[in-house]
Amino acid sequence: MAKSGSVLKPRGFGKTSRRDTWWAQPLVTFLVLSLFIVYATWAAFQGDNYHYFNYLSPFYSPELFGSSPHRIFGPKPGWWPTGLPFSPALLILPFPALFRFTCYYYRGAYYKAFWADPPNCAVSEPRKGYTGENGLPLILQNVHRYFMYAALIFLLFLWHDAFKSFWFPDTSQMAYFPKGLGPFPNVPTKFGMGLGTLVLLTNTTLLTFYTISCHSFRHLIGGRKDCISKSKASFACYSCVSNLNARHMNFAWFSLFGVMLADLYVRLCAMGVIHDIRFF
Numbered sequence: 001m002a003k004s005g006s007v008l009k010p011r012g013f014g015k016t017s018r019r020d021t022w023w024a025q026p027l028v029t030f031l032v033l034s035l036f037i038v039y040a041t042w043a044a045f046q047g048d049n050y051h052y053f054n055y056l057s058p059f060y061s062p063e064l065f066g067s068s069p070h071r072i073f074g075p076k077p078g079w080w081p082t083g084l085p086f087s088p089a090l091l092i093l094p095f096p097a098l099f100r101f102t103c104y105y106y107r108g109a110y111y112k113a114f115w116a117d118p119p120n121c122a123v124s125e126p127r128k129g130y131t132g133e134n135g136l137p138l139i140l141q142n143v144h145r146y147f148m149y150a151a152l153i154f155l156l157f158l159w160h161d162a163f164k165s166f167w168f169p170d171t172s173q174m175a176y177f178p179k180g181l182g183p184f185p186n187v188p189t190k191f192g193m194g195l196g197t198l199v200l201l202t203n204t205t206l207l208t209f210y211t212i213s214c215h216s217f218r219h220l221i222g223g224r225k226d227c228i229s230k231s232k233a234s235f236a237c238y239s240c241v242s243n244l245n246a247r248h249m250n251f252a253w254f255s256l257f258g259v260m261l262a263d264l265y266v267r268l269c270a271m272g273v274i275h276d277i278r279f280f
Helices: 026-044 093-103 105-113 138-164 172-175 195-212 216-221 232-245 248-271
Strands: 003-005 007-009 167-169 189-191
Touching: 003 216, 026 105, 026 248, 093 138, 105 248, 138 195, 138 216, 195 248, 216 232, 232 248
Parallel strands: none
Antiparallel strands: 003 007, 167 189
16 A cells, blocks of 8 residues: 555555446446457458348448449459458448547547556556557557548448438339349339338438547537637537537447447348338
């Protein structure tokens, strides 16, 4: 025990005067984030069952190169390394993944859960010194704002996918569709809504709120100005984003589950494990 003034402070990893279950929060965070990382890695390397008619998994959007009709450019590119399994997700997932990894909220979450830095407030950590984010590798966290710009671009593709999820192939033309494929060019479609439509729409909405509630987006909207109140429009936008920023933690977790469940739903439909419910 080390004495500071009249207060005794326990020393050593995990030592604390707290009598509550301080370890529960970092433990749950560790388990949930580990589950997501394992699932996302597995899904990204599958390279299959990521689309179902007009549904496209958010893990694979935008599909730059691939085998589905949702692809933008073409099939597997010739420059892809021979020994590396090809998956369209591997071309785009690093950008949203690094946006989350460098997120201000997630830093505090996984610093506690994975690095025990510290395990929780007023709990001793397994190191004597602390350098903050002034050295490698933590100084790389400063690139968060640039990945935020990329995340805004990705949202445009996700909203496009959400819009496409309302347009289903005409049932009279279903005989021309291999199972799980579509939409194909020159095949009529009609407006409708399925459970997958709501799943993709909800996921995109959650990701949008997570992105625009980001601290870096708040700075982009008005934090750079010395006197933002001089512009009523800027001040209104800044105030709105500030209110969302207060709920950034909630959006971070809801969107994490949302993107994983959206991929799982599309995957299970494509595999024939479940059938998409059509409302109209």
